[in-house]
Amino acid sequence: MMSGESIYKWYKPAVTSDSDIGVNAYWFIFCGNKMLVKVEKDKAVSIPFTKTAEELNILPVRKQYLGTLHDSPCFSVEVSSDTGICNGLLFQDLYTLYEVLAEDIFLLAGKAIQIVRWDQEHQYCSRCGSPTETMQNERAKICPKCGFFCFPRLSPAVITAVFKGDKILLAHNGNFQDNRYSLIAGFVEPGETLEECVQREIREEVGVEVKNIKYFGSQPWPFPNSLMIGFAAEYDKGEITADGVEITDAGWYDVNNLPQLPGKISIARQIIDWYINWRQYEQT
Ligand SMILES: [Zn+2]
Known part of the structure; x- marks a missing residue:
């Protein structure tokens, strides 16, 4: 962690x-x-x-x-x-x-x-369908017929805390089982940088532009095969408009008025806790 x-x-x-x-x-x-x-x-x-x-x-x-x-x-x-x-x-x-x-x-x-x-x-080659063999010197499988290699698959995803002054953007995803609000997240697409992914996901899901994207930290997320890459970014322009597909509600939240948050296991919560500590420190 x-x-x-x-x-x-x-x-x-x-x-x-x-x-x-x-x-x-x-x-x-x-x-x-x-x-x-x-x-x-x-x-x-x-x-x-x-x-x-x-x-x-x-x-x-x-x-x-x-x-x-x-x-x-x-x-x-x-x-x-x-x-x-x-x-x-x-x-x-x-x-x-x-x-x-x-x-x-x-x-x-x-x-x-x-x-x-x-x-x-990966018991079978995804290119030609032959049974694969496990390599002895690295974590990989090889197809003895066509030579295709496969390594454990990871799906990188970005997750971003967006700040507007002293407020943080939190959103409710329609897939959440409860009334929790979290940060905007999404999978990296082929051909884009992590920063471009941050901007695209926030634009698509809540219609907001961000700037000054800073790396926060990362977390393996085996539920399943993800690597979460956390960022903090500054609000640039636009009005929050939830996409209605993934995000059903979103808003700017003050540390004194936070909704239900994700569990402590997640990097989302670790970033939000960092925000809470920062705001509480500023207010004392
Ligand atoms: Zn093959």
């Missing part, structure tokens, strides 16, 4: 291992979007740490080596939906495990679920 520690403080990535046999390993085991976790008597939640996945009564459909976490090997595993599980273990939606799991485990789980999906979705 952007506000926390770097994942590389604890984690050393690798694609193949020569020393993972016979020692305990961290198992990131997924069934769809759900990850296998262990709930202790004191309600602490962790992931399995055993020598093999089979010890957990789990039969992996596919397995990938991820590298080491605190010098112990880690694997991502996909299991079929009819898999049985031991007592004390259960599958939980990864999204709900934020601030439940230890930060290092949660961060690596975000990588693991993307590797699992990539592995599952």
Whole structure:
């Protein structure tokens, strides 16, 4: 997470291992979007740490080596939906495990679920349809027939806090399940810079022009395969007009009159919290 520690403080990535046999390993085991976790008597939640996945009564459909976490090997595993599980273990939606799991485990789980999906979705070459082979020296698959390579797919998306004086632009997206207001976001299109994407998304969704775009920070967002790239920008011109398709309502908000905000897991909220701290500091 952007506000926390770097994942590389604890984690050393690798694609193949020569020393993972016979020692305990961290198992990131997924069934769809759900990850296998262990709930202790004191309600602490962790992931399995055993020598093999089979010890957990789990039969992996596919397995990938991820590298080491605190010098112990880690694997991502996909299991079929009819898999049985031991007592004390259960599958939980990864999204709900934020601030439940230890930060290092949660961060690596975000990588693991993307590797699992990539592995599952690239069993065949997308160019000629032949079965692919997993490369031994990098995270890639190759088609032995036509030579096509495929790497884990990432979809970059920008998310921007727009400021007009001491107010921030917040918008409600029709797809939100609740009455939450957030920042304007959207996927980067082929052929545009991140700054052009920021301007286009804000123009399309709320009809406003922005200037002085500044990078804020980024966050892997594995729900699914996104990389969120956060910006702050200054209002330039135009009246807010919600597009009525994605955005159903938008407005300028003061720190003393904020609507329901997104959860703390998101970079949107981290940028908004930065705004809140800045305004509260100015007002004291
Ligand atoms: Zn091919």
